[in-house]
Amino acid sequence: MAKTRTLYSCSACGAQSPQWAGQCSDCGGWNTLSEVAVLSKTVSSRFSGYSGDAPVPVQRLSAVKTDQQLRTSVGMQELDRVLGGGLVTGSVVLIGGDPGIGKSTLLLQVLSALSGGLDSLYVTGEESLQQISLRAHRLGINGDDIRLFSETSVERIIATADKERPQVMVLDSIQTLYTEALQSAPGSVAQVRESAAQLVRFAKQSGIAMFLVGHVTKEGQLAGPRVLEHMVDTVLYFEGDPGDRYRILRAIKNRFGAVNELGVFAMTEHGLKEVSNPSAIFLSRHEQAVPGSVVMVTWEGTRPMLVEVQALVDQNQLGNPRRVTLGLEQNRLSMLLAVLHRHGGLTLGDQDVFVNVVGGVRVTETAADLAVLLAVTSSYRNRPLPADLIVFGEVGLSGELRPVPNGQQRISEAAKHGFHKAIIPVANKPKTATKGLEVTAVNRLSQVLEKVSEGF
Ligand code: TYD
Ligand code: MG
Numbered sequence: 001m002a003k004t005r006t007l008y009s010c011s012a013c014g015a016q017s018p019q020w021a022g023q024c025s026d027c028g029g030w031n032t033l034s035e036v037a038v039l040s041k042t043v044s045s046r047f048s049g050y051s052g053d054a055p056v057p058v059q060r061l062s063a064v065k066t067d068q069q070l071r072t073s074v075g076m077q078e079l080d081r082v083l084g085g086g087l088v089t090g091s092v093v094l095i096g097g098d099p100g101i102g103k104s105t106l107l108l109q110v111l112s113a114l115s116g117g118l119d120s121l122y123v124t125g126e127e128s129l130q131q132i133s134l135r136a137h138r139l140g141i142n143g144d145d146i147r148l149f150s151e152t153s154v155e156r157i158i159a160t161a162d163k164e165r166p167q168v169m170v171l172d173s174i175q176t177l178y179t180e181a182l183q184s185a186p187g188s189v190a191q192v193r194e195s196a197a198q199l200v201r202f203a204k205q206s207g208i209a210m211f212l213v214g215h216v217t218k219e220g221q222l223a224g225p226r227v228l229e230h231m232v233d234t235v236l237y238f239e240g241d242p243g244d245r246y247r248i249l250r251a252i253k254n255r256f257g258a259v260n261e262l263g264v265f266a267m268t269e270h271g272l273k274e275v276s277n278p279s280a281i282f283l284s285r286h287e288q289a290v291p292g293s294v295v296m297v298t299w300e301g302t303r304p305m306l307v308e309v310q311a312l313v314d315q316n317q318l319g320n321p322r323r324v325t326l327g328l329e330q331n332r333l334s335m336l337l338a339v340l341h342r343h344g345g346l347t348l349g350d351q352d353v354f355v356n357v358v359g360g361v362r363v364t365e366t367a368a369d370l371a372v373l374l375a376v377t378s379s380y381r382n383r384p385l386p387a388d389l390i391v392f393g394e395v396g397l398s399g400e401l402r403p404v405p406n407g408q409q410r411i412s413e414a415a416k417h418g419f420h421k422a423i424i425p426v427a428n429k430p431k432t433a434t435k436g437l438e439v440t441a442v443n444r445l446s447q448v449l450e451k452v453s454e455g456f
Helices: 041-047 077-083 103-114 129-139 154-164 189-206 227-231 330-344 366-381 407-416 445-453
Strands: 004-010 033-039 092-097 120-124 146-150 168-172 209-215 234-239 246-254 262-268 271-274 293-300 303-315 323-326 351-357 389-391 421-425 438-442
Touching: 033 189, 077 234, 077 246, 077 262, 092 103, 092 189, 092 227, 103 120, 103 129, 103 146, 103 168, 103 209, 103 271, 120 129, 120 154, 129 146, 146 154, 154 189, 189 209, 189 227, 293 366, 293 407, 303 366, 303 407, 323 330, 330 351, 330 366, 330 445, 351 366, 366 389, 366 421, 366 445, 407 421, 438 445
Parallel strands: 092 209, 092 234, 120 146, 120 168, 168 209, 293 389, 323 351, 389 421, 421 438
Antiparallel strands: 004 033, 234 246, 246 262, 262 271, 293 303, 303 351
């Protein structure tokens, strides 16, 4: 085994010490020291692909040869889209998500779809080979072309991969792997970071495309830290409610494509099925209009999607009014409620406010502002808004309505799904009328509230 030293590094100030201690001697932080590996020179230079004696020459940017980035379709359009148009040779993709959301299922299906074109190797540290075989049965995959390997030592995985030379590799999951260079337990921050670093170096050197599976902690972060996010080329999150049918794959970072691109899948008894036209699947169809529910058009990556925002405003009983959001940013809700108070005259200081985006979707764009405020107002007044109303728009601190990108496409999408009324910012008003959709363009929040209380 190569020579390595271990050091203890403070996660707060970065100070290093040869021994572990409960308190960092530099910054005084408690429990901040964690083990890190320091590879000896020969090892690190072997992994990074150059020897210390022959320095790499400096080149002009224009003279750099671009070996065309080879992209291969993974055989699932929704995943191709999220990857930015296919899998790039030698790239490392991290797939994060709650346990049971379908990461292993997705990757097994990907390998099966790829097996016609690319050689693959599935490394499992989590499940037995029998369990994977059972899953493959359930998915109707025959598996002649998929090679399986049950191993958790990174050194042995790399040695085997070097011999087998697959083109695509799945490592399920990064938290179960360990490197012999470190003494700490698998799953610890130091292990996850060092194991991933070795695998990334190997991927770059060998041109093998890798999928790393990462578990997510209760706080919603990839366990074993965000440090993984900057090491890999692409970070995808699998979102959705495990009890629900639909799953969303979202690109958080992508060196080879756009971020915030979405892929939508449905979990069925035969595995994940792609949903190629997902724009309206997240609407819960009420038989009649209900208070506190508003439909908005959100823009995800390169396409519009209709989602329902629900609010519940209720008399607070405990003295400390709660502001709870699911699928939206909490601070933004507090800000919007302040705007509603100052510019809409609605006092909610003694009310609990809960806001939810239906279907486990997360909306990160400010275009949701108007929908949130209308849902809150509708719930507070206990008056439903028309069921065929669609809204979008950003609300500013002075109560003005600001435009959002892609207004025209959002309106067309709403019209396509049978909505007849729209409230949008003036600057988003389309130049030509949309058939079947009556567009109300407004400047200020107060005008919207007037319009709504007039009942259209
Ligand atoms: P899994 O891929 O094991 O999740 P992860 O690797 O992210 O932990 O998915 C497991 C869940 O998916 C489990 O709750 C059962 C469900 N499932 C189906 O509904 N249909 C299927 O065909 C398969 C294989 C799994
Ligand atoms: Mg799994």
